[in-house]
Amino acid sequence: MARFFQIEKIFEKDKALKEAYTAYINELIEKGYMVKCVNNSSEPHCYLPHHVVMKDSTTTKVRPVFDASRKTSNGIALNDLLRPGPKLKKDLFNISIRFRTHAVAFTADIGKMYLHVKLDEQDQPYHKILWGDSVEKPIEDYRLTTVTFGVNISPFIAVATVQHHAKNEMENFPEACSIILNDSYMDDVSSGCDTVEEAIQRRSEITHVLQQGGFPLKKWASNCEELLESIPEDEIELKTKELDGYKYVSTLGLKWFFEGDKIGFKMDIERNALKYTKRAILSQITTIYDPLGLMAPVTMYNKILMQEIWKEQCDWDEEVSEQIATKWNALRGELPLIKNIKPKRWLECSNTKKIELHGFSDASEAAMGACVYMKVYKDDEIHVNLVAAKTKVTNVTTVGTLSGCFGREIDEHGEKIVKIGNIRNTFLLRQ
Incomplete structure (x- = not known):
């Protein structure tokens, strides 16, 4: 109840946020994802505090997250009693590598994935919440009927359900089901094919398999115009983002400039920081996301700088030395140039005569690194592209x-x- 009152205070200051959050909750009620409780308080149950989060999404801007880690009146949280389940999500690094091997690439995601996985009725009383859309109305008890954000077992249940339907259809659609099982990360599908005709066929099969399980695929994007023309308009990602006039979608934690088939990198560097503390610098360094190590020469400097800060043994909110501050200020001024780095997505490895992988490694007193290049022989042409790289700073205790x-x-x-x-x-x- 106290957490719900906190939400109401936030809503008093932000009317637009209240309208968006209330609209989302009302949609849950209208579609049966959240139902009013009857008077059965004697049954075992659990109340989940909830709060609003903002999403970087082209569809749902706000959503509730339910705090299943909050201790209840008996000192135990719902998450304390639930096992999160085995890891079913595929390795993001491997998916990213495979995504670069297709001439025709495509991405899509399952719309509101959790809401399409229903909870057993005997489990629903453990997902009660308090809700009232106006301070003039009484606060009422509701229970959630679907898998819930904030419950530690939810990712496992959702992914297991999707994989269950894919395995059931493996005999009928082996290639499409293989994509669902191996090239999906939670609700995102990122894959491709060697030809346009094959891509159109796979898209149709993937859509069919997931629809059989009640999972609608939305926000399709591709580097192939012909493939996009075969997709209904309401299923295409129309609300793309732009950077310097180039459209992109987010996939696998990267920016994919699908029209030019280039990869970009995400970061959030604060331009006008007032203090240079260990906490402030580290929080900005970690905003640079590069799962394949394609920016290893850049991110390596960040790691070395962070190690130097650790050597100073300063507190998290203590300002770093002038020497470190000068280095960080110089580096921070250049980091925005990362947006100009756009390596090719496709490794040009389809329909080739010969492929070679060349690995290199080196080390210094400060750091070590390794990288792998792919050399592709095509007719009279040779193409060389960086596949991935890995870096590591030298352990302070063994330098x-x-x-x-x-x-x-x-x-x-x-x-x-x-x-x-x-x-x-x-x-x-x-x-």
Whole structure:
């Protein structure tokens, strides 16, 4: 009740937010996703505090999140009694790599995924909330009938339900179901095909399989105009964002400039920070998202700088030294140039004669890094693109410890071994 009163105070100051939040709740009630409780307070139950969050979405701008981690009157939270389930989500790095291998790429997402997964009726009393759309009206008890944001088991239930329907249709639509199972991250599908005809067929099959399970696919985007023309207009992502006049959609944590088929990077660097504290600098560094390491030469500087801040052993809200502040100020002034970095999405690896992967690695006293390039032979042309990279700063506690203790020897099979000695345990790293 106290948390609900806090929401009402926020609504008093922001009428537009109240209207948007109330409209969303009313939609839940109208569609049966949230129903009024009857007088059955004797049954086991749980009330979930809720609050409003703003979404960076072209469709739903606000939504409620339910706090299932909040301790109830007996000192136990709902999430304390629920196991989150095994990890079913596919690795984002692998999905991102595969997304770059298709000549014709497409993305889509399941509209309001959680709301299409119903809770068993015996579980619904544990998802009660308080709601009243006006201070003049009494506050009433409602229960949620679908999977809920904020409950730790919800992601598992939602993904498991989608995968269940895909597995059931695997025999009829093997390629489409494989995309749903392997190229989906929560409610986002990011995949593609080698030809336009195949892409049109796969899109139709994926849509059919998910509709069978009650999951509508919306906000389709593609680098292929012909594919988009085959999709109903109300299912296409029309509300795209723009950067310097180029349209893009967000997928896999990146910006995809689908018209030019380029990749961009997300970041949120504050231009006019008043204080340079460890907390402030770290919070801005972590806004730069680069899952494939395509900006490794840039992000490496950020990691080294953050390590230097840790070495100073300053508190989170204590201002860093003048030397660190000068370095960060110079770096921060250049980071907005990241928006100009737009590598190609497609690795040009379809219908090729030969593909080679070339790996490189190097290390210094400050950091180490590795990268992989793909070399593609096509007719009389050769294309080379960076696939992925990984960087790591040297461990502070071991800097200098390994200096001068590297040696090489040949094992019984004639292979080179790098031997790191003079430390408690000896490690053999096979080259």
